[in-house]
Amino acid sequence: MKETKLLAKMLFPSQCHLGESPYWHAGRQSFFWVDIENGKLFEHHLASEKTSIKSFPHRLSLVLEGKENELILALDRKIASYDLVTEELNWLAEVEPDFTLNRFNDGKCDAKGRLWAGTLSREFTEGSASLYKIGKDLKPQMQLDQLTISNGMAWTEDNKTYYFIDTPTHEIKEYAFDLESGKIEFKRISVEIAEDLGAPDGMCIDREGMLWVAHFGGAGVYRWDPNSGELLDKIDIPAPHVTSCCFGGENLDQLFITTAQENLSPEDLKKYPQSGNVFLVKTNAKGFDANRFEY
Numbered sequence: 001m002k003e004t005k006l007l008a009k010m011l012f013p014s015q016c017h018l019g020e021s022p023y024w025h026a027g028r029q030s031f032f033w034v035d036i037e038n039g040k041l042f043e044h045h046l047a048s049e050k051t052s053i054k055s056f057p058h059r060l061s062l063v064l065e066g067k068e069n070e071l072i073l074a075l076d077r078k079i080a081s082y083d084l085v086t087e088e089l090n091w092l093a094e095v096e097p098d099f100t101l102n103r104f105n106d107g108k109c110d111a112k113g114r115l116w117a118g119t120l121s122r123e124f125t126e127g128s129a130s131l132y133k134i135g136k137d138l139k140p141q142m143q144l145d146q147l148t149i150s151n152g153m154a155w156t157e158d159n160k161t162y163y164f165i166d167t168p169t170h171e172i173k174e175y176a177f178d179l180e181s182g183k184i185e186f187k188r189i190s191v192e193i194a195e196d197l198g199a200p201d202g203m204c205i206d207r208e209g210m211l212w213v214a215h216f217g218g219a220g221v222y223r224w225d226p227n228s229g230e231l232l233d234k235i236d237i238p239a240p241h242v243t244s245c246c247f248g249g250e251n252l253d254q255l256f257i258t259t260a261q262e263n264l265s266p267e268d269l270k271k272y273p274q275s276g277n278v279f280l281v282k283t284n285a286k287g288f289d290a291n292r293f294e295y
Helices: 266-271
Strands: 008-012 019-025 030-035 040-045 051-055 060-065 070-075 078-083 089-094 102-109 115-121 129-134 141-147 150-155 161-166 171-178 183-192 199-205 211-216 220-225 230-236 242-248 254-259 278-282
Touching: 008 040, 019 060, 019 102, 019 199, 019 242, 030 060, 030 254, 040 060, 060 102, 070 089, 070 102, 102 150, 115 141, 115 150, 129 150, 150 211, 161 183, 161 199, 171 199, 183 211, 211 254, 220 242
Parallel strands: 150 199, 199 242
Antiparallel strands: 008 278, 019 030, 019 254, 030 040, 040 051, 060 070, 070 078, 078 089, 102 115, 115 129, 129 141, 150 161, 161 171, 171 183, 199 211, 211 220, 211 242, 220 230, 242 254, 254 278
């Protein structure tokens, strides 16, 4: 691994219990993210440096784009559209209504605008989680089951490969992906992550096809080569629990990073007071604009 010593600057002191779901909204030139357990939605406008916060009476785990002036949110086990002008919520879909301890976790849209979103049990019960695909008919279709913490995902630029993380496995799995049908088929384990590097959480992909992975308990974002399984680089973050990352900014070369205070003792928080804040790093790589949910 080469150390490029990319420098992370604190962008906003959000002090999230569980910061997650970083999202670059090109139209608004803003980064969005959430604080899951506290139901908070943050928007930070990059040029003005102004940050707004909205609260919801649900666990809020996911934010991405829908139609014009609309966000798509995952609230507990439901997907909703949220109008940024009227602030109205419109419920779209629900999964696992009988599993009251479960909630949605990470999610992204593929190049056809289908939403892929997974679940977890708040008790992290092994095998209790699943991954769903939601298309225009708004009917969730299970893609993977027997998961524990459905987490990071990414597609290659040619839309032929889908990468997925079930956090406790310490693996990034590679699936053959058919864009037209949206079907996935397991191919291999691309990356195996040692326990002492923390657990893989959210991730994104750059234009070279390399994976940038947030390591919960690993105090950084790690850049992995999914072809060789080799660790290429690490961005140090002054918080042990790094949860996710996305590319953004005008040139899509700034990596926006979320962190958490979850599972940290008062002593830990004194040692790592920036836990729960969000960070920005200018990189030598570029990412892609995120896909919207088309329904």
